[in-house]
Amino acid sequence: MPAVEREIGRFQQFLQQQGLKLTGERTALVREIFSTHYHFEADELLFKMKEKSVKISRATVYRTLELLVKSGMVRRVHLGEDHYHYEHVTGNSHHDHLICTICGNVIEFHDEVLEKRQHEICEKKKFTPTFHNLQILGVCDSCKKKGVTPNSPDRVKMIQQTPLRK
Amino acid sequence: MPAVEREIGRFQQFLQQQGLKLTGERTALVREIFSTHYHFEADELLFKMKEKSVKISRATVYRTLELLVKSGMVRRVHLGEDHYHYEHVTGNSHHDHLICTICGNVIEFHDEVLEKRQHEICEKKKFTPTFHNLQILGVCDSCKKKGVTPNSPDRVKMIQQTPLRK
DNA sequence: CAGCAATTGAGACTCAGTCTCAACTAAGCC
DNA sequence: GGCTTAGTTGAGACTGAGTCTCAATTGCTG
Secondary structure, three states: OOHHHHHHHHHHHHHHHOOOOOOHHHHHHHHHHHHOOOEEOHHHHHHHHHHOOOOOOHHHHHHHHHHHHHHOOEEEEOOOOOOOEEEEOOOOOOOEEEEEOOOOOEEEEOOHHHHHHHHHHHHHOOOEEEEEEEEEEEEOHHHHHOOOOOOOHHHHHHHHOOOOOO | OOHHHHHHHHHHHHHHHOOOOOOHHHHHHHHHHHHOOOEEOHHHHHHHHHHOOOOOOHHHHHHHHHHHHHHOOEEEEOOOOOOOEEEEOOOOOOOEEEEEOOOOOEEEEOOHHHHHHHHHHHHHOOOEEEEEEEEEEEEOHHHHHOOOOOOOHHHHHHHHHOOOOO
């Protein structure tokens, strides 16, 4: 069966465990999220559903995202903007983000050395970590080649004043 | 001279360079930020000023914070909540954060091994970093001693549903 | 001290996200 | 299949952080 259908199954299982129901709206949202989006915003999802003439209210979108986060199938992340982004989780791949402040492109990476060192730091501080979040902001290779200097006044203004609005 | 006055001087210098003015409102805000706050929210600052009967409008608070960020004296950070926090920068001390999801306490740290590794990763990905942001969420020592388990259902609910609201 | 550009405050506005409540529906049970 | 009921939905009001506007005010420089 296609991967998307498997995800719907996973979600149904989670819902059942919680005594909740799998509705048409929830199915449609999971299908949309896992078939096309990777990083997305709640409003973007709402808009895509409207585009496809699938009528789902804003409240339901947010409620479903909340459930998906609880189930561990979707993760809420900050990508340098002033509101949340979501990303779907396939498998258990934890990763961090390189975010290009020019084109907005997001590169993922995972690095064991970083992970290990973070745990060492927590140990030293007697802190029990449950989750972490690392964003590195900067300029990606292709933007650099286009010759936009990362510290030109305009850039700094864009980053600091109106950070990465669409 | 007291440290706060030195900061006001720094700010004035920055303003002059930009052809901007040091006003009473700006002075009052810098004094407040650098004498008492460390991590703070914009609204909290607004409230403190009201408390002290220093009349400064919301718009001015935000405008001044913007200038302080541009000048490098204040940094905008995400601390796991859905709005910005600010922290003042004394010297050039870059640091990251351990955030206790129970008591909200923030522990700072700086680690050269992490910094170096991050640069290596960027090099590998041909990414030019300008800034980064690492938050490790978890449970601090004193909360752990109080016996709150980090993964109890209530905790997870609190973190995932309404992340760290006041 | 005059003039003007920068600054301010009040409040309207935006935008993401939440809440409410009456109408609706999935799913277990007969 | 129909009943029951607890969970779900949509519309739209609401919230709260942050931004914008514009007329009135105020630092600074000459």
